[in-house]
Amino acid sequence: LNRRLAEFGTTIFAEMSALALRTGAINLGQGFPDTDGPEEVREAAVRALRDGRGNQYPPGPGVPELRTAISAHQERTYGLSYDPDTEVLVTAGATEAIAASLLGLVEPGDEVIALEPYYDSYAASIALAGGTRVPVTLRPGAEGSRSGFHLDLDELRRAVTDRTRLLLLNTPHNPTGTVLTREELAGIAELAVERDLLVVTDEVYEHLVFDGEHLPLASFPGMRERTVTISSAGKTFSFTGWKVGWVTGTPELVTAVRSAKQFLTYVSAGPFQYAVAEALALPGSYFTGLREDLRAKRDLLAKGLGEVGLTVHRPAGTYFITTDIRSIGESDGFAFCRALPERVGVVAIPNAVFYDHRDEGAPFVRFAFCKQKSVLEEAVTRLKRLA
Ligand code: PMP
Numbered sequence: 001l002n003r004r005l006a007e008f009g010t011t012i013f014a015e016m017s018a019l020a021l022r023t024g025a026i027n028l029g030q031g032f033p034d035t036d037g038p039e040e041v042r043e044a045a046v047r048a049l050r051d052g053r054g055n056q057y058p059p060g061p062g063v064p065e066l067r068t069a070i071s072a073h074q075e076r077t078y079g080l081s082y083d084p085d086t087e088v089l090v091t092a093g094a095t096e097a098i099a100a101s102l103l104g105l106v107e108p109g110d111e112v113i114a115l116e117p118y119y120d121s122y123a124a125s126i127a128l129a130g131g132t133r134v135p136v137t138l139r140p141g142a143e144g145s146r147s148g149f150h151l152d153l154d155e156l157r158r159a160v161t162d163r164t165r166l167l168l169l170n171t172p173h174n175p176t177g178t179v180l181t182r183e184e185l186a187g188i189a190e191l192a193v194e195r196d197l198l199v200v201t202d203e204v205y206e207h208l209v210f211d212g213e214h215l216p217l218a219s220f221p222g223m224r225e226r227t228v229t230i231s232s233a234g235k236t237f238s239f240t241g242w243k244v245g246w247v248t249g250t251p252e253l254v255t256a257v258r259s260a261k262q263f264l265t266y267v268s269a270g271p272f273q274y275a276v277a278e279a280l281a282l283p284g285s286y287f288t289g290l291r292e293d294l295r296a297k298r299d300l301l302a303k304g305l306g307e308v309g310l311t312v313h314r315p316a317g318t319y320f321i322t323t324d325i326r327s328i329g330e331s332d333g334f335a336f337c338r339a340l341p342e343r344v345g346v347v348a349i350p351n352a353v354f355y356d357h358r359d360e361g362a363p364f365v366r367f368a369f370c371k372q373k374s375v376l377e378e379a380v381t382r383l384k385r386l387a
C-alpha cells in the first residue's frame with residue numbers, strides 16, 4: 001500500500017457491517033435503508049434491462065434522459081438552471097463524484113478545507129489527489145439545540161491560507177445531522193468569493209431535512225460559477241447499491257471532474273441510470289413521504305436513545321443521530337462501538353474516525369435510523385440493557 005493510502009486502512013463501514021454480520025447484531029452503523037426504494041423505480045430498471053437500454057457502455061457523461069432529469073430536478077427544486085449537455089455529469093455514486101472532483105481540481109500541495117467530522121472518503125480522496133486536508137471542526141451546542149453541531153465562521157475564515165484551493169462542504173451533514181443555515185452558507189459564500197476558492201458541496205441528503213430547509217450553496221451570490229454540487233440516488237431513492245450519483249456545475253468545472261472520472265470508471269451502470277431518470281420525476285408526494293417517514297424514525301430513535309441515557313444531538317437532517325456517550329459514563333467511542341455488539345447486540349459508528357482531532361470526536365457515537373420502526377424499537381430495548 002502506498003504512502004498516500006497507508007493511513008486509511010479499512011473503511012469503518014465495512015468493518016462495522018462485518019461485525020454486525022458476525023455477531024448477528026442490529027446494524028445501526030453503516031447508513032443504508034433496510035427497505036428498498038419505490039417499486040415503480042425498480043420496475044423501470046428491469047424494463048431498461050429487458051429493452052436493452054444501457055446494457056452496453058452508456059455515454060461518458062451519463063445517459064441523456066438522466067442528465068435531463070437531473071437538470072429538471074435542480075430547476076424545479078431550487079431554481080438552478082444547468083445545461084444537461086455541458087453542466088451535468090453522472091457518476092458511480094457520490095463517492096466517485098467526490099474523488100473525481102478532487103482529482104480533477106486539486107494540484108498536489110493545495111490545501112483543501114473540510115468540515116470535521118467529515119465523511120470518511122473525503123480524507124482519502126484528498127490524499128489521492130495529493131492535497132493537504134485542513135479540518136475545521138463543528139462543535140456541539142447545548143443538548144437538544146437547533147441542530148446539534150455548529151460551524152464557527154471565524155474559524156473557517158482563519159483556516160484559509162494562500163495555498164487553499166478548495167472548500168469541501170457537506171450539508172445536510174454526515175455524521176452530525178447539521179443542516180447549514182442561510183446565514184452560515186452566506187458567510188461561506190462570501191469567504192469563497194473573497195478568497196477566490198472553489199467549493200465542492202456534497203448534498204446527498206438534500207431531501208432528508210426535518211427542521212429548516214436545504215439550501216444549495218450554488219444558489220448564493222457568486223457561487224454558481226465556483227461550485228461543484230454533488231448528489232446521489234442512493235439516499236434520495238433508497239438504492240444505495242445502485243451507485244448512481246451526479247455532479248452539476250459550470251462546463252469548465254464539470255469538464256475537470258469528467259476528465260478524472262473517465263479514467264476511474266468511464267461510466268456507471270446503464271439500466272440504473274434510466275431508472276433514476278424516472279425516479280427524479282416522481283411527484284412531490286414521494287419526496288415528502290420519504291422525509292416524513294424518516295422524521296418519525298428520527299423522533300422514535302432520538303427519544304429511545306435519550307431514555308437509554310445518551311446525550312442526543314438531535315439532527316436537523318440526514319438519517320443519522322450523533323450521541324455523546326459521556327452521559328452514560330463512557331468516554332471512548334471506539335472501544336464502546338467495538339464492544340457494543342457483544343454487550344447488547346447493536347452496531348453503531350464511532351465518530352472519531354471522521355476526525356483528525358481524534359480527541360474532539362472520541363465521545364461521539366452515530367446511530368442510523370433508516371431502518372424499520374420495529375428494528376429501531378428492538379435496538380432501543382437492547383440498548384437499555386447497557387444500564
Ligand atoms: N457523501 C456522504 C456525506 C455520504 O454519507 C455518502 C454515503 N454514505 C456518500 C457521500 C456516498 O454516496 P454514494 O453511495 O452515492 O457513493
Ligand code: GLN
Pocket residue numbers: 011013014029030031032174
Ligand atoms: N454513507 C454511508 C454512511 O455514512 C455509508 C457509505 C459507505 O459504506 N461507504 O454510513
